[in-house]
Amino acid sequence: MSGNEQQALADRISQAVDAARERILGLHRSYVQVRSVTGTEGPMGLRVAETFRARGLETETWAATAEEMQGYLEHVGEQPGYEGRWNVAGKQRGAGGGRSILLNAHIDTVPEGDHSLWSQPPFAANLVTGRIYGRGSCDMKGGLTTHLAALDALAACGLRLKGDVTVAATVGEEDGGIGALSTVLRGYRADAALVTEPTQLALVTACEGSLVFRLTITGRSAHAATRDEGVSALEKFIPIFQDLQHLEQERNATLRHPLYDVFANKVPINVGVVRAGNWASTVPEILEAEIRVGFLPGEELEPFKRLVAERIMKVAAQDPWLRAHPPVITYFGGQFIAAETPAHSPLAGAIRAAHRRVTGREAPVEAATYGADMRHFIVFGGMPCVMYGAGDIRVAHAPDEYLEFEELLTAVKVVALFLAEWCGVAE
Ligand SMILES: [Zn+2]
Structure with a gap:
């Protein structure tokens, strides 16, 4: 397609999206109005399946199982339950000869919290001064709306794609991502995957890894009056804590990544929980700390785990008590592998080109400092994903979560144009 033809296509798609404003708003509101806190996604899954079938997508609905996740618990964490948590995949078959795409959005949300802290009811999806308020409006029911509205816009323009498009609406992202992982394990694949997380129309090509572990240090209790006869687990923890701070500084000083160097602390180590002791007059005999350490794309999980453990054991080796009573490290919760798709990959280039055509500006290229489902598509699905x-x-x-309606419409236009260019348009 020539530059002029591409611009004409962008304009045609933009007009179709603008003409469908009310319909897009209605679809988005209908998603936000169904509460779908992680673990209770069932009713939302059924609602989503209805909207998929109404568009003629070949729709499959399923729940991940404990058996399926057995070998992956390290990556998704222990789950409160599996039943009735519906994932939905809808496939639109292409005319053939084009690249395929997997579009993903998670349908679970964090809890809405105290309703009195909201200025709008959290499930009313009210549109106030251009913002649609509600839990999940931004993270990320707007993303799911984007996918369907983009397909609608292409259909309204009479454009048939060459490549297959699969929309996967998945559960459990806020708690390790069993839905996205299950999608991959069930064999859903494409030439690339796009996750429409709220990025403010920036292209995010990398997500950070994080490792969570519990550190247990044993001391010896004694009465405070004879405290020198005891060994304080808290005092034994302090040099380990200080060394973790040094490790964070060293890693920030030595690790290089073009997308992460803009962060003042690109690999934070956070000691989030410390529990020790049970009585003011007793020497604390046990300390438990829960610690989260971040790592960058390019760093592998297992060697990184060894690095952290070696650092802690090196400090312990310098202390006679800790040499005899070594600290214990236990991993728990979802371990988020770092993942990345090159910023100059064809996928990233196609998104940037579509953004440029629609907005007239370059999309910022960024990295996320949190883990997200994109890692499952890259690591276990072997697909480029942004x-x-x-x-x-x-x-x-937060309370008063909202999505700017105009920004949603822009995302719909960009994704529709991207689909036309990535999958190809049949004659
Ligand atoms: Zn999200």
């Missing part, structure tokens, strides 16, 4: 979508992640888990 994130691009409407909404600001900073309002996502």
Whole structure:
């Protein structure tokens, strides 16, 4: 396609999206109005399946199982339950000869919290001064709306794609991502995957890894009056804590990544929980700390785990008590592998080109400092995957979560144009 033809296509798609404003708003509101906190996604899954079937997508609905996740618990964490948590995949078959795409959005949300902290009811999806308020409006029911509205816009323009498009609406992202992983394990694959997380229309090509572990240090209790006869687990923890701070500084100083170097602390180590002791007059005999360490794309999970353990054991080796009573490290919760698709990959290039055509500007290329489902598609699905979508992640888990309606419409236009260019348009 020539530059002029591409611009004409972008204009045609933009007009179709603008003409469908009310319909897009209605679809988005109908998603936000169904509460779908992680673990209770069932009713939302059924609602989503209805909207898929109404568009003629070949629709499959399923729940991940404990058996399926057995070998992957390290990556998704223990689950509160599996039953009735419906994932939905809908496939639109292409005319043939084009590249395929897997579009993903998670349908679970964090809890809405105290309703009195909201200025709008969290499940009314009210449109106020251009913002659609509600839990999940931004993170990320707007992303799911984007996918379907983009397909609708292409249909309204009478454009048939060459490549297959699969939309996967998945559960459990906020708690390790069993839905996205299950999608991959069930064999859903494409030439690339796009996750429409709220990135404020930036292209996100990398997501950070994180490792969570519990550190247990044993001391010896004694009465405070004879405290020198005891061994304080808290005092034994302090040099380990200080060394973890040094490790964070060293890693920030030595690790290089073009997308992460802009962050003042690109690999944070956070000691989030410390529990020790049970009585003011007793020397604490046990300390438990829960610690989260971040790591960058390019770093592998297992060697990184060894690095952290070696650092802790090196400090312990310098202390006679800890040499005899070594600290114990236990991993728990979802371990988020770092993942990346090159910023100059064909996938990233196609998103950037579509963004440029629709908005007249370059999309910022960024990295995420959090883990997301994109890692499952890259690591276990072997697909290039990036994130691009409407909404600001900073309002996502707070009261008065909202999505700017105009930004949603822009995302729909960009994704529709991207689909036309990526999958190809049949004559
Ligand atoms: Zn999200």
